[in-house]
Amino acid sequence: MDLVFWIPALVAIVATLLAVTNYNPVHGLLYLIVSLLAVALIFFRLGAPFAGILEVIVYAGAIVVLFVFVVMMLNLGDAVVEQEKRWLKPRVWAGPAVLCGVLIVELWRVVWPAGATHPLSDAVIDAPHVGVALFGPYLLAVELASMMLLAALVAAFHLGRHD
Amino acid sequence: MYDLLFLVFALPLAGFLILAFGRGRLGENGAAAVGVGSVGGAALVTAGLVAQFLGHPPDGGAYTQVLWDWMKVGGFTPHFALRLDGLSLTMLGVITGVGFMIHLFASWYMRGDDGYSRFFSYMNLFVASMVFLVLGDNLLFLYFGWEGVGLCSFLLIGFWYKDAANGSAARKAFIVTRVGDTFMAIGLFWLFRSLGTLDIQQVLQLAPQAFDSESGRQAVRGIALLLLGGAVGKSAQLPLQTWLPDAMAGPTPVSALIHAATMVTAGVYLIARTHVLFELAPDVQHLVGVVGAVTLLLAGFTALVQTDIKRVLAYSTMSQIGYMFLALGAGAWSAAIFHLMTHAFFKALLFLSAGAVILACHHEQDIRKMGGLRKTLPLAFWCFVVGGGALAAVPYITAGFYSKDEILWQAYAGGHMDLFLAGLFGALLTSIYTTRLILVVFFGEEKTHAHAGHGVSYWLPLAVLLVLSTFVGGLIHPPLEGVLPAAPGEGGGAAQLGIEALSGSVAIGGILVTALVYFTRPRALLALAQAPAAQAVRRFWFSAFGFDWLYDRLLVRPFFWLVRVCSGDLFDQAIGTIPELLRHANVLSTRTQTGRMRWYAASFAAGAVLIVAAVMFRG
Amino acid sequence: MIVPFEQVLFVSGVLFVLGLMGILIRRNILFVLMSIEVMMNSAALAFVAAGNRWGQPDGQIMFILILTLAASEASVGLALVLQIFRRFKTLDTDAASEMKG
Numbered sequence: 001m002d003l004v005f006w007i008p009a010l011v012a013i014v015a016t017l018l019a020v021t022n023y024n025p026v027h028g029l030l031y032l033i034v035s036l037l038a039v040a041l042i043f044f045r046l047g048a049p050f051a052g053i054l055e056v057i058v059y060a061g062a063i064v065v066l067f068v069f070v071v072m073m074l075n076l077g078d079a080v081v082e083q084e085k086r087w088l089k090p091r092v093w094a095g096p097a098v099l100c101g102v103l104i105v106e107l108w109r110v111v112w113p114a115g116a117t118h119p120l121s122d123a124v125i126d127a128p129h130v131g132v133a134l135f136g137p138y139l140l141a142v143e144l145a146s147m148m149l150l151a152a153l154v155a156a157f158h159l160g161r162h163d
Numbered sequence: 164m165y166d167l168l169f170l171v172f173a174l175p176l177a178g179f180l181i182l183a184f185g186r187g188r189l190g191e192n193g194a195a196a197v198g199v200g201s202v203g204g205a206a207l208v209t210a211g212l213v214a215q216f217l218g219h220p221p222d223g224g225a226y227t228q229v230l231w232d233w234m235k236v237g238g239f240t241p242h243f244a245l246r247l248d249g250l251s252l253t254m255l256g257v258i259t260g261v262g263f264m265i266h267l268f269a270s271w272y273m274r275g276d277d278g279y280s281r282f283f284s285y286m287n288l289f290v291a292s293m294v295f296l297v298l299g300d301n302l303l304f305l306y307f308g309w310e311g312v313g314l315c316s317f318l319l320i321g322f323w324y325k326d327a328a329n330g331s332a333a334r335k336a337f338i339v340t341r342v343g344d345t346f347m348a349i350g351l352f353w354l355f356r357s358l359g360t361l362d363i364q365q366v367l368q369l370a371p372q373a374f375d376s377e378s379g380r381q382a383v384r385g386i387a388l389l390l391l392g393g394a395v396g397k398s399a400q401l402p403l404q405t406w407l408p409d410a411m412a413g414p415t416p417v418s419a420l421i422h423a424a425t426m427v428t429a430g431v432y433l434i435a436r437t438h439v440l441f442e443l444a445p446d447v448q449h450l451v452g453v454v455g456a457v458t459l460l461l462a463g464f465t466a467l468v469q470t471d472i473k474r475v476l477a478y479s480t481m482s483q484i485g486y487m488f489l490a491l492g493a494g495a496w497s498a499a500i501f502h503l504m505t506h507a508f509f510k511a512l513l514f515l516s517a518g519a520v521i522l523a524c525h526h527e528q529d530i531r532k533m534g535g536l537r538k539t540l541p542l543a544f545w546c547f548v549v550g551g552g553a554l555a556a557v558p559y560i561t562a563g564f565y566s567k568d569e570i571l572w573q574a575y576a577g578g579h580m581d582l583f584l585a586g587l588f589g590a591l592l593t594s595i596y597t598t599r600l601i602l603v604v605f606f607g608e609e610k611t612h613a614h615a616g617h618g619v620s621y622w623l624p625l626a627v628l629l630v631l632s633t634f635v636g637g638l639i640h641p642p643l644e645g646v647l648p649a650a651p652g653e654g655g656g657a658a659q660l661g662i663e664a665l666s667g668s669v670a671i672g673g674i675l676v677t678a679l680v681y682f683t684r685p686r687a688l689l690a691l692a693q694a695p696a697a698q699a700v701r702r703f704w705f706s707a708f709g710f711d712w713l714y715d716r717l718l719v720r721p722f723f724w725l726v727r728v729c730s731g732d733l734f735d736q737a738i739g740t741i742p743e744l745l746r747h748a749n750v751l752s753t754r755t756q757t758g759r760m761r762w763y764a765a766s767f768a769a770g771a772v773l774i775v776a777a778v779m780f781r782g
Numbered sequence: 783m784i785v786p787f788e789q790v791l792f793v794s795g796v797l798f799v800l801g802l803m804g805i806l807i808r809r810n811i812l813f814v815l816m817s818i819e820v821m822m823n824s825a826a827l828a829f830v831a832a833g834n835r836w837g838q839p840d841g842q843i844m845f846i847l848i849l850t851l852a853a854s855e856a857s858v859g860l861a862l863v864l865q866i867f868r869r870f871k872t873l874d875t876d877a878a879s880e881m882k883g
Contacts, residue, residue: 002785009793016797020804020817032816039797039827046790046834051826051842058849063819063856070860071812074867080810087809096806099768100799106775107795111788118787120834125842133839134846141843145850152854159861162868758879760814764805771802 005045012038021093023084025071029064036060046120050127164215165226167208168245171255172294174204175287182284191279195270198283202266202290206259209252216252217642224248224645227300246300246363249642253500254297254432257507261424262290264624268515269416271620272522282322282414289315293425297432302351302361305433309347309397312426313340319421320413332412339406343396347433350389354440357382367439374443387440387447390433391454398430398484401458405710407481411473415518418473423480423514424507431487431503435496435647442494442648452492452574456585459485463592465707467599471528472517475600478707479554480510482589486570489582495573496647502566508636509553509563512628516546519621520604523613530600535609542615544605546625551601553632555594555674558667562636572662590666594673602681790831797824811866811873815859822852 012035019031036059043052134142178201182194189197225248232240247255266286273282292311299305321333355361357379358369374383394400399407410422421427434441434451441448459482466478483506490499520536520543521528537544553563567590574583616622630636680688691697706712729735797820804817826845833841863873870877 005785005790013793013796013800016800016820020800020808020813020820025810025812028813028816032819035797035820036823039823042790042793042827043830045784046830048830048833048842048845051830051845054846054849055823055826058853059819059823063853066856066860067812067816070863073864074873076812080873084810088807093803093807096765096768096803099765099772099806100803103768103772103775103799103802104796106772106779107799108792110775110779111791111795113788116786116788118835120784120787120790120831121837122784123834123837125833125837125839129839130842130846134843138843141847145847148854149850152857156857156861159858159865760875760879761806761809764802768802768806 002045005042008038008041008045011035012042021088023081023088025076025080026068029067029071032067033060033064036064047122047124049124050130164211165221165228165247168212168226168228168247168298169230170208171205171212171259172245172291172298174201174208175291175294177201178287179284179291182280182287185280187280189280191274194280194283198280198287199263199266199270201287202259202263205290205294206263209255209259212247213252213256216247216249220642221247242301242362243304244300245298247298249644249646250432250435250500251297253504253641253643255294257504258290258293258297258425261507261511261628262293262420264627265416265420265424265511265515267620268419268518268624269414271616271618272416272518273414276414278322282319285315285318285322286417286420289319289421289426293429296429300363302354302363302366302437305363305436306347306351309393309429309433310344312421312429313337313344313397316340316410316421316426319417320410322413322417326412329412332409336406336410339403340396343393343403346389346391346396347393350386350393353382353386353389357386363436366437370439370443380443383440384444384447387437387444388450390437390440391447391451394430394433394451394488395454396430397433398427398488399481400430400454400484400488401461402710404458404462404481405707405714408474408477408707411471411477415473415514415521418477419511419514419518422477423510427480427484428487428503428507431484431491431499434488434491435500438491438496438647441491448494449492449579452489452579452582455485455488455490455492456582456589457485458482459489459589460585460592461708463589463596464704466596467592468701468704470531472520472530472533472600472604473514473528475530475596476510476513476517479513479593479596480506482593483510483554486567486586486589489574489586490570493570493574493577493579493582494648495570495577497641497643497649498566498569498573500641500643500647502563502570504639504641505553505562505566505632505636508628509550509561509632512546512625512632513550513554515625515628516543516550519543519546519616519625520613523615524611527611530603532610533604534607534611535605536613537605539609539613540605540615542622542625546629547601547605549629549632551597553636555597556590556666556670557674558663558670560634562632562634564667564670565634565637568663568666571666572659575662576658587666587669590669591673594670595677598674598677599681602678606681787831787835791828794824794828794831797821797827809874809876811863811875814875815856815863818859819852819856822848822855 015031015035015038019028019035022028022031036055040052040055040060043049043055178197181197182189225246227244227246229242229244231243266283269282269286273279276282289312292308292315294308295311296305296308299308317333317337320336321330323329324333351361354366358366358373360366360369370383374380396403407422407427411418413422441451462478462482462485466475466482469475469478483502487499487502487506490496490502520533520540523536523540523543524533527533549561553561556564556567558564558568567586571583571586571590574586692701703709801817801820801824804820805814808814808817826848829841829844829848831841833839833844866878867873
């Protein structure tokens with residue numbers, strides 16, 4: 001039992017569950033941040049410190065903050081919490097929950113068959129390795145990603161205007 | 164000068180292309196300039212060709228201009244060549260000369276119409292196709308032009324396509340002539356199989372030897388019959404004549420150019436062009452004459468009772484082409500072409516002045532609603548008098564007399580008494596219905612208020628054709644020697660004078676009797692028309708001897724019945740289930756598109772469950 | 783001893799299914815977008831684990847590409863959220879169900 005992996009994993013799972021079921025958007029976002037930080041810890045454990053750092057900076061630090069800004073702009077208050085309470089009835093979530101439970105069981109049987117173990121290594125793949133590969137064989141993908149970011153920027157600017 | 168021969172068709176073709184691609188953007192004046200100018204240029208070139216042809220005839224009486232090889236299929240390499248001889252020169256003169264006058268008139272007649280430039284583009288295409296038809300030195304080339312003029316005829320009859328009746332008239336013309344064209348195509352196939360060529364000169368040279376056996380005579384009889392089938396379709400002769408009266412749905416200049424002066428006479432040209440084949444099959448040649456004689460009588464009777472000014476002229480066209488066929492059947496080849504030419508002059512004149520009358524009376528075509536137009540439309544009146552005189556063949560002062568008399572004389576001299584008598588009786592009918600038309604339209608009390616046209620493009624074409632319809636036109640002598648064989652009775656002397664006197668007195672007698680009865684005994688005429696027997700005869704004649712009714716019962720209705728029966732058969736239903744199933748599937752899948760995103764996501768998830776389950780149970 | 787590859791994949795799968803459940807049960811667009819972020823994050827976790835499994839940096843590169851995708855998706859999606867809220871005065875996804883067939 002690798003506690004350094006399983007403790008953050010359990011934290012991530014519980015925090016995610018709370019994030020997607022919370023009535024309050026701000027609370028949900030905070031749980032999401034917890035979940036992301038836990039996943040960042042898993043990254044460190046898996047020998048990917050660069051990914052872990054990016055997870056903290058970009059995911060938790062930029063994207064979720066964007067969500068928070070939007071919640072602030074929309075000025076969602078107690079009315080939304082009441083509304084969420086009305087929307088989240090057992091009748092609504094029971095079916096999807098069963099479906100997702102079945103899916104989890106199936107995934108468990110498929111990706112974690114009894115006795116199959118491919119141990120991971122302790123070797124660290126550091127930022128220099130990633131950088132060399134990123135600006136070597138993946139140069140085209142980097143360019144495409146940059147173009148997509150630009151397009152997203154333009155689209156967000158266009159959609160966000162008051163008309 | 165001969166080098167410019169290709170311009171005669173290239174100019175109208177260029178005009179068509181310019182108008183077709185620049186349609187609507189040229190404006191009325193631009194379209195008229197292009198449309199009329201291109202045909203005018205072709206007419207000028209033709210005039211130059213005529214001058215040179217008469218001054219310095221080419222070697223052998225014909226000039227051939229090879230443009231390029233049309234296609235190469237095995238040993239079959241038709242040249243794209245133009246051949247100018249006396250016959251095609253005569254036809255060229257008619258097409259471009261009369262065509263130019265009609266184009267000029269049309270630039271006045273069509274003014275203000277939505278499809279002004281479309282009209283001229285079709286007209287130019289028609290002139291180009293017609294020139295193809297007469298200049299082609301190859302029967303395939305001729306057939307190409309033959310189909311081209313058919314297409315233009317279809318387009319122009321249905322020119323005012325927003326009225327469904329015009330569209331069905333156009334379709335009728337197209338389909339009925341297509342019947343003849345199919346005969347002609349089969350005839351051409353047979354001819355190629357027998358002789359191995361479709362080059363007209365080679366055909367004419369090879370035919371006498373090739374068809375010199377018993378089976379050869381059978382073959383040439385079949386070929387001549389099939390070519391005759393094509394000719395009767397195009398020239399509106401019995402039994403394919405029903406389309407011509409309906410073709411009057413097109414604009415009047417179209418009726419003048421296509422359905423009077425040029426296209427409908429293409430059948431006459433075809434038979435004259437392939438005269439050797441018909442001479443090798445004398446019974447078919449006689450059949451040509453009989454077809455012409457029957458058609459001219461039938462059309463003459465029908466024209467007596469028509470009330471639409473253009474339909475009267477249409478039936479008279481039919482009857483005059485009957486004269487040409489009669490001449491062909493009697494072996495009077497030159498006389499047929501001569502009558503074709505003079506007929507083009509006076510019938511174009513009649514149609515154009517009818518157009519002037521129709522426009523002056525605000526698109527009224529019923530002659531019973533006209534009357535007394537003599538004073539308000541003097542130019543149209545005199546055009547009708549001269550043109551009608553030429554149509555009725557008033558002796559010595561009209562062009563029609565010279566040609567029609569030539570035909571009657573040749574029929575008599577060749578011993579074809581049946582054809583001669585039919586022609587003579589037809590002359591009487593012609594004079595009667597012509598006089599009736601002029602009297603009803605231009606005399607009597609005035610029933611509508613007419614506005615005379617003005618402008619040079621109005622009176623110049625009428626004036627030129629007016630002059631050509633008098634004896635001046637009769638003086639023009641088509642240079643047909645060497646192209647067509649001599650007729651039996653050349654230079655008849657006293658006997659010919661007797662025939663001239665006979666036919667002339669018939670024409671004048673018919674006119675005088677009609678006028679006399681009309682002016683002195685109108686009440687007796689009316690009483691006669693009221694008699695029940697006369698009414699029945701009138702109805703029968705009015706329906707053109709019931710051919711439309713007959714064809715409707717015999718061909719159209721059984722065909723529609725067959726179509727209805729076949730449309731619901733087993734195979735159709737079997738195939739019909741496929742689209743039916745697809746439609747139901749479409750309805751079902753439309754239901755699933757609720758616009759609710761969570762349902763879409765749920766179906767994704769369900770699909771994922773199934774797929775992962777499949778993976779799980781496989782392993 | 784470090785954890786086996788299969789267990790990391792399973793954790794990633796659980797996170798993914800939780801995100802999916804969020805999409806299925808929430809009507810609020812904001813939560814739907816958050817769930818999508820969770821799902822993408824779980825995919826990134828699987829990539830990084832696979833990168834470790836074979837000792838290659840490609841897994842982390844995929845993570846970076848997913849990161850850019852998530853960033854663009856979040857920016858466009860949130861702009862749309864603003865528009866929808868402005869137009870319908872609600873964040874209910876069913877309010878925008880105008881594309882039903």
